[in-house]
Amino acid sequence: MTVYKGYMRIAKKNAGMFFLYLVIFFGITLMFQAMDSREEIAGYQQERLKVSVADKDGGVLAEAFLEYLGQFHDVTVTEEDTVALQEKLFYRDVDYVVRIPEHFYENCVKNGEKLKVTKVPGSYTAYYADQQINSFLNNARVYEAAGFTETEMAEALKEMPKVQAELWDTEGGTGETPLYVMYFRYMPYLFLGVLGYVVGNMISAMRRGDLKKRMQASAVSQRRQSAEGLLACATVALFLWGIVLAAGMCFYGKKLLASENLPYYFLNSTALLLMAVSVSYLIGSLAKGTDDLNGMVNVASLGFCFLGGAFVPLDVMSSGVKKAAQFLPVYWYEAANELLGEFAVETVRTEVLQAVGIQLVFAAVFVCITLAVAKKRQTV
Secondary structure (H helix, E strand, O other), X not given: OHHHHHHHHHHHHOHHHHHHHHHHHHHHHHHHHHOOOOOOOOOOOOOOOEXXXXXXXXXXXXXXXXXXXXOOOEEEEEOOOHHHXXXXXXXOOOOEEEEEOOOHHHHHHHXXXXXXXXXXXXXXXXXXXXXXXXXXXXXXXXXXXXXXXXXXXXXXXXXXXXXXXXXXXXXXXXXXXXXXXXXXXXXXXXXXXXXXXXXXXXXXXHOOHHHHHHHHHOOOOHHHHHHHHHHHHHHHHHHHHHHHHHHHHHHHHHHXXXXXXXXXXXXXXXXXXXXXXXXXXXXXXXXXXXXXXXXXXXXXXXXXXXXXXXXXXXXXXXXXXXXXXXXXXXXXXXXXXXXXXXXXXXXXXXXXXXXXXXXXXXXXXXXXXXXXXXXXXXXX
16 A cells, blocks of 8 residues: 555645635634524515606606505605716616606506616616516506596505515425535535645646656556555545534534435535546646646636536526536536525435436546546657
8 A cells, every 4th residue: 555655645745725725614614603693584575675766747646656666665756867867876876766757647557658767787686676666557557447547546556455475484494594505505615625736736746756757667556556546535535525524513413414405415515525536636637736736726616616606606697607507517516505405305306316417427527538638648
């Protein structure tokens, strides 16, 4: 086991970076743990927008509309000043602008014209305001078709019942996403960063300078050297995996242990671990020096995690970014992690196993690329 011991000596030299990543990761975890003093959610409360309304009509229907919007948002009436309103939107002093035209009743109810609105680009919450405005106008048109006068219509619309929603968790929870889901969400960065640096250094060091010549002159066969190298990489990876999972048990205790999805969290993290080891082995094979290695590790860990959904939740990404992210293994890890955080495993078992399988395919692809690189170097 001479080769194995050599690899492990290199790993020990990089122990400082290994534990630095762990300290940062656990520090973030403790920060989230400290935030776990939030009150339980008893019901659903929609986010209130800052809405600015330019009212050129001033009639009873316009007043009813303002009162209706005020049930959901913080409404202020302002003058029609396009430049001023655009500045307020730019500086986020308001989130949504509505322009009520003159003859509001005739134009928007009788003639079916739409209200002119301006909103912050890319704001998902603003679409709820769109739906609320459409609902008001559609109801007004129904009353108009039923023969209501403008005044009667305004009174009826003011009395529209509010819809209340109550969260109900079949598992007796609070309706919140468990904090350990966040713990598992950031795991790809830890695995790729630590293993990329430590395993990458182990592989790269053995392929440079005197060590490479000693390996070539050694009586130990190439197959045995490769086997002991893989064993050393597996030792480091399993050591990291064990520490992270044991810490997760300590941080989240009964909540994590009581989750019926726990075996699938382990399965998903194992697939992630194999993928991270294969990427690290590839980086170590390609790196010509420490600077190359550090650059490739940073690009791989940050790139995979930013685009894959570790740092930015998948549900806020645009469709184009999501499509591109599907070509990254971290995307599938995060997809499985979010499913496990939101649903019981009986509901999403197929999707989770599919995501795990795709991660294993990525790991196999990286291994094949590594073998191809090694074979090419032997022929050169």
